[in-house]
Amino acid sequence: MAEIKLWLKELRLQFCVASVMPVLIGSALAYKQIGNINYTLAILALLATVAFQIASNIANDYFDHRSKNDILNENRTPFSGGSGLLPKGLIAPNKALIASLLFFAIGASLGIAILIITKKPAVLALGLAGILGGFFYTAGPLKLGYRTTGEIIIALLFGILPVYGAYYIQTSVWNLIPLLPSLVVAVLIFLVIFANEFPDFEADKAVNKRTLVVTLGINKAAILYKAALFILFFIICICGGINLSPSGGGVLIVALNILGVYCFIAANPNKLAQKNYTTLSKATILLHTFVCLALFIAILIST
Secondary structure (H helix, E strand, C coil): CCHHCCCCCCCHHHCCCHHHHHHHHHHHHHHHHHCCCCHHHHHHHHHHHHHHHHHHHHHHHHHHHCCEEEHHHCCCCECCCCCCCCCCCCHHHHHHHHHHHHHHHHHHHHHHHHHHHHHHHHHHHHHHHHHHHHHHHCCCCCCCHHHHHHHHHHHHHHHHHHHHHHHHHHHHCCCCCHHHHHHHHHHHHHHHHHHHCCCCHHHHHHCCCCHHHHHHHHHHHHHHHHHHHHHHHHHHHHHHHHHHHHHHHHHHHHHHEEEEHHHHHHHHHHHHHCCCHHHHHHHHHHHHHHHHHHHHHHHHHHH
């Protein structure tokens, strides 16, 4: 039982909302467009995306352990710095790598099932993007998260691609309908990753992990975070006007305003430099969760 608890902690299932919500949003858009939904495809897409996220999380723990990034991190929080199980010796690194590859294989198998059902080659491209992006986020030689590109990669993998992918496997068409909703999700997950980089600043800097916070410094990064909040607000306003009915757009904007102000205040550079400051991470995760949920509801109640 003790080992099972350790692995459940390593899987970090509580954060899988990041992969669940974009699939739900893409499926809701498809439902509103064609009037029905293939629940088998929706469930397969949901499980595949969750499997890829879990695989990516474990792979990141493994490669950040190898680079000594997580070992040097003295400001680990519940939201950043990895699970902490590998540096403590509670899970062997080789077992973590095997577990990561296993979940990538599970996600790939589910993707193949979707490919067989839909007979759409584009599904293969989406699956490959998920595998390669998730693995090489911290794995060499690409190490995307170490090259000031990780935040954009995550925005694609857990924002634009899963929304479009869930929409495409239901409708079999590529069009602009999911564009704005997918951008909303992309900016939200970008903000989550960005917020979680502040506590890791010193450890990331020590191993030359060039996150946006390391590249810009805490003060400029805080400004960019706030600017991204304003960008999110404008995208949501446009999305509300184009994709949603007044009632749906109203639900979305109310959710953003309440939590957006909280995040803006929490992005205080003086506090961000302090050890054990987690308010921004908490606020941004809440922003992502509730705005995604509001977007899902807004799509369903819109005509």
